[in-house]
Structure formats: structure tokens, C-alpha cells
Amino acid sequence: MRALCCILAVAFAVTLVAASTADNSAAVMRKLPENLKLGAATASFQVEGAWDAADKSESIWDTFCRIPGNIKDGTDGNDTCKSYEFYQRDIEMLKFLGVDFYRFSVSWPRVLPNGFANKISEDGIGYYSRLVDELLANGIEPVVTIYHWDLPQNLQDLGGWANPLIADWFEDYARVLFDALGDRVKTWVTLNEPKQFAVFGYGMAFCAPNIVSAGIGDYMAIKNLMVAHARVWHLYDKEYRPTQKGTIGIVIATDYREGASDSPEDIEAGKIAFDFEVGLYSHPIFSTTGGFPESVVKRIAERSAQQGFPRSRLPEFTPEEIEYIKGTSDFFGFNHYSTLFYAADSYKPGIFDIPSYNDDLGAVGTYGSYATTSVPHTTKIPGGIRKALNWVKDSYNNPEIMIFENGFGNLGGNNDIDRIDYYLAYLDAVLDAIEVDGCNITRYTAWSLMDNFEWNSGLSVKFGLFEVDYNDDKRTRTARASALWFKDLIATRTLDPDYEPRLEEIKF
Numbered sequence: 313m314r315a316l317c318c319i320l321a322v323a324f325a326v327t328l329v330a331a332s333t334a335d336n337s338a339a340v341m342r343k344l345p346e347n348l349k350l351g352a353a354t355a356s357f358q359v360e361g362a363w364d365a366a367d368k369s370e371s372i373w374d375t376f377c378r379i380p381g382n383i384k385d386g387t388d389g390n391d392t393c394k395s396y397e398f399y400q401r402d403i404e405m406l407k408f409l410g411v412d413f414y415r416f417s418v419s420w421p422r423v424l425p426n427g428f429a430n431k432i433s434e435d436g437i438g439y440y441s442r443l444v445d446e447l448l449a450n451g452i453e454p455v456v457t458i459y460h461w462d463l464p465q466n467l468q469d470l471g472g473w474a475n476p477l478i479a480d481w482f483e484d485y486a487r488v489l490f491d492a493l494g495d496r497v498k499t500w501v502t503l504n505e506p507k508q509f510a511v512f513g514y515g516m517a518f519c520a521p522n523i524v525s526a527g528i529g530d531y532m533a534i535k536n537l538m539v540a541h542a543r544v545w546h547l548y549d550k551e552y553r554p555t556q557k558g559t560i561g562i563v564i565a566t567d568y569r570e571g572a573s574d575s576p577e578d579i580e581a582g583k584i585a586f587d588f589e590v591g592l593y594s595h596p597i598f599s600t601t602g603g604f605p606e607s608v609v610k611r612i613a614e615r616s617a618q619q620g621f622p623r624s625r626l627p628e629f630t631p632e633e634i635e636y637i638k639g640t641s642d643f644f645g646f647n648h649y650s651t652l653f654y655a656a657d658s659y660k661p662g663i664f665d666i667p668s669y670n671d672d673l674g675a676v677g678t679y680g681s682y683a684t685t686s687v688p689h690t691t692k693i694p695g696g697i698r699k700a701l702n703w704v705k706d707s708y709n710n711p712e713i714m715i716f717e718n719g720f721g722n723l724g725g726n727n728d729i730d731r732i733d734y735y736l737a738y739l740d741a742v743l744d745a746i747e748v749d750g751c752n753i754t755r756y757t758a759w760s761l762m763d764n765f766e767w768n769s770g771l772s773v774k775f776g777l778f779e780v781d782y783n784d785d786k787r788t789r790t791a792r793a794s795a796l797w798f799k800d801l802i803a804t805r806t807l808d809p810d811y812e813p814r815l816e817e818i819k820f
């Protein structure tokens with residue numbers, strides 16, 4: 313069913329008050345900066361389904377989903393939105409919203425069934441090529457993530473991100489995409505959220521590939537992915553940028569971390585937590601010194617020595633690697649959902665496995681006095697996004713920041729005023745960061761266009777501007793109140809803190 317109901321034009325009485333003070337808590341309408349592009353995002357495994365269409369091979373998430381108990385509601389990626397089949401409806405939804413761009417990712421095993429570049433799937437690459445063409449034909453810019461967590465299983469069988477040869481394999485895969493799509497795709501993301509796939513996948517039983525090598529395998533993956541990312545940036549920079557003239561960078565989960573109080577110990581605990589969570593990935597690329605942050609290097613080296621390891625569990629970069637990785641992102645790709653607070657005295661030896669990433673980080677994060685909801689990692693703490701944006705600006709000489717994910721998770725319901733409330737508060741903080749603090753932010757992306765497969769929570773957790781009916785073979789998508797809000801935001805380019813949510817029967 314593709315009944316697109318008529319849309320009533322929304323007339324806004326626009327009273328614009330320029331934001332000029334550091335405290336923008338007063339409810340004022342705010343105009344969005346002209347150069348801020350607005351978009352929505354998804355990722356291949358989370359929306360495509362069709363796990364074995366044509367010659368596609370399995371990804372590590374196909375394997376992970378099959379093991380009972382891994383996914384909370386027992387669903388798997390094949391149950392999701394079926395965008396491989398219905399992508400044209402996704403484009404209609406994007407058009408309806410009026411977005412400037414759509415961020416989606418490519419499934420590596422769909423394009424290279426062997427994982428290696430000796431055999432390119434015509435169906436696989438054809439799918440992405442059509443998606444790109446049809447987006448462009450509809451005036452929507454494609455922003456393509458090369459890797460959003462669905463590694464070919466056969467590469468995992470060879471060690472995946474824990475094998476240093478992944479840098480060769482990743483470069484070969486990226487070359488295939490630049491060759492096939494780079495004439496039309498001008499904004500590329502190499503890796504989405506390295507911490508989440510390296511630490512949750514190689515150090516904790518939380519994500520695929522479920523290699524629970526705590527405090528060892530996760531750090532091996534981190535080092536290798538940094539090198540692999542840099543290889544792809546250099547490849548693009550040298551061989552493709554001169555003709556394709558695009559831009560390419562990494563996306564880092566930049567949820568904020570801070571001390572639980574103003575005591576120097578807590579402030580320090582918050583700083584170290586931020587270095588572990590964000591600096592580990594951003595410092596090698598964006599800092600002038602390069603390499604992993606000193607606080608993290610020192611902490612892991614000390615704990616490793618205490619634990620009897622002959623060398624640090626965090627593999628070192630060679631001096632050549634440090635130089636090679638420095639500067640390898642044209643923008644700071646920034647995902648953000650919430651903030652955690654750390655008290656120095658929350659650490660007690662033995663509360664975490666030894667060794668492990670959490671034990672190395674050495675404090676327990678909480679949401680403090682903020683009310684958590686059914687999806688705690690989207691607890692609404694809007695001040696945190698402004699602080700995180702400022703941290704990027706101050707630490708790295710005000711780089712261009714592209715916000716590539718921000719959004720609110722709940723358990724469903726189409727009159728999602730909680731989601732609108734979250735978006736209003738976070739966008740207000742983003743505007744403070746731009747107008748008051750001078751952060752150089754050029755994109756804002758809603759996660760997510762529609763409900764999709766939320767990793768180990770399966771289909772039970774909802775992030776969509778559009779609801780997806782998983783009981784319907786056609787996976788009908790229905791606009792939530794937040795979809796109408798986002799559409800209005802884009803149409804008026806005005807953030808209205810008193811926005812009156814509305815619902816209309818709009819289905820795709």
C-alpha cells in the first residue's frame with residue numbers, strides 16, 4: 313500500500329528571535345543556519361533484510377542473530393524493513409520529509425560475497441547504484457557509510473578486525489565502491505562508531521562477532537581499524553579525490569562523559585572516560601600529536617604490567633603509523649545520544665572482569681539524576697551534546713562537524729511526543745553550539761528514518777520517524793508525529809519550542 317495522503321501545508325507564524333546569549337533556555341523560535349543540511353539515516357543490516365538475495369553471503373550479524381538468546385526478542389535482520397525490496401518507498405518517505413540527504417550504508421557481503429574483491433556481485437552493486445541514482449533523481453544527496461558493522465562472515469573466520477590484514481581487505485572493498493559509485497557519491501563515511509563494533513564485538517558478548525576477548529581482542533581490533541580507516545582515506549585522497557572531488561571521514565560515537573561532581577577526582581574520572589570512549593578514536597586522527605590519548609595508553613600499560621602481561625594489551629602504533637593516520641578525516645563525523653557521569657570512587661577492583669576495557673576505564677558511568685526511559689542510552693541530557701561538540705571544537709581546532717546520528721528510542725507508539733521533545737531539546741543545544749559557541753556544524757541527521765533492527769534489542773526498540781509494521785508483508789511504513797515535526801522543521805527551517813504535535817494518516 314502506497315497511499316500518500318495529501319499534506320496540508322503548515323503555516324507557521326514565525327517570530328524569529330536571534331539567539332545571542334549563552335543561556336537560550338527561554339522558549340524562542342530559532343531559525344536554522346543556512347548552511348546546516350538536514351537528513352535522516354539508516355544502515356544496511358538494520359533495514360535491508362534479504363540476507364541471501366542473489367549471491368549475497370552471510371555477515372557476522374546473520375550468524376550472531378541465529379544463536380538463541382543473542383537477540384532479545386528472537387528476531388533477526390531478515391525480519392526487518394525489507395528495504396532491499398522496498399527502497400523506492402524509503403525514497404518517497406525521504407521526499408515527503410524534504411531532507412537534503414540520506415545516510416545509508418553498504419553491506420560488504422552483498423557487494424563482495426567472498427569478502428574479497430576478486431568477485432563483485434552484480435546484483436549487490438546494482439542495488440546500491442539504483443538507490444544512488446534514484447536518490448539523486450529526487451534531489452536527495454546520498455551519504456554512504458562503507459562499513460556499519462556487517463562484516464562478511466568468511467572474513468571473520470580469518471579473524472576479522474583482529475587480523476591486521478583487514479586493512480588490505482577494507483581498502484580493496486572501498487576501491488570497489490569508489491569505482492562503482494564515486495562518480496555520484498560525494499560524501500563517504502569509512503567506519504561507523506569504531507568503539508561499538510570493536511569493544512562490544514571483540515571484548516564483550518554484546519554484538520557480533522561475539523569474540524569475548526576482553527581487554528585484548530577489542531584493543532587489537534581498535535588498532536587495526538584505525539589503520540584500515542586511514543588506508544581508505546589515503547586511497548580516496550590520492551586516487552579518487554582528484555577526479556571525484558568528494559569528501560570522506562570517520563564517524564565516532566561522541567556521547568558525552570563527565571565527572572559526577574565538581575571534585576577534581578570526579579572531573580578526572582570523567583575526562584579519562586571520555587578519552588577511552590572518544591579520544592581513543594579521535595586523537596589518532598584529529599590531534600596534532602597523533603596516536604592514542606596519553607591517559608589511555610598509560611592506564612592500560614599500568615594495568616597490563618600489574619596483571620603480569622609482558623607488554624601493554626593496547627598495541628602500539630609505530631611512528632610511521634602515527635604520521636600515516638594523522639589528519640585522515642575531512643570532517644568529524646559525530647553521533648550522539650546521551651551523557652554518562654563518572655565518580656572516581658565508583659571503581660572497586662573486582663567489579664569488572666580483569667582484564668577488560670571497563671576495568672581499564674576504571675569507573676562506573678550512570679545517568680545521575682536524569683530520568684531514564686525504556687532505552688537508557690537515549691536518556692535526554694541535551695546539555696551533553698553541546699559539551700561534546702565544544703570538546704571537539706576545542707580539542708581539534710574547530711573542525712567541520714557533521715552530526716550523523718541523533719535520536720530517541722522507545723518501545724513504540726505513533727504519537728511520539730517524547731521523541732519530538734528530545735529532538736527539540738537536542739537541536740536547541742546544537743544551535744547554541746553553533747551560534748553561541750562557534751562550532752562548525754554542517755549537517756544534522758535524525759536516527760532513524762524508520763524503525764529498524766536495533767542490534768541485540770532486535771525489532772522491539774523503535775527509533776523511527778516512521779513506524780514499520782513488521783506483521784505486514786509489505787512492511788507498511790506510517791508517519792509518526794515526529795515525522796510530521798521533522799517535515800515541518802525542514803519546510804520552515806525554524807525550531808519551534810512550542811511545536812504542537814499533530815498526527816495524520818500517512819502511509820508508504
Ligand code: BGC
Nearest residue numbers: 355504505508565717759766
Ligand atoms: C548506531 C546505530 C544504532 C543507534 C541507536 C548507533 O550506535 O550507529 O546503528 O541503531 O546507535 O542505538
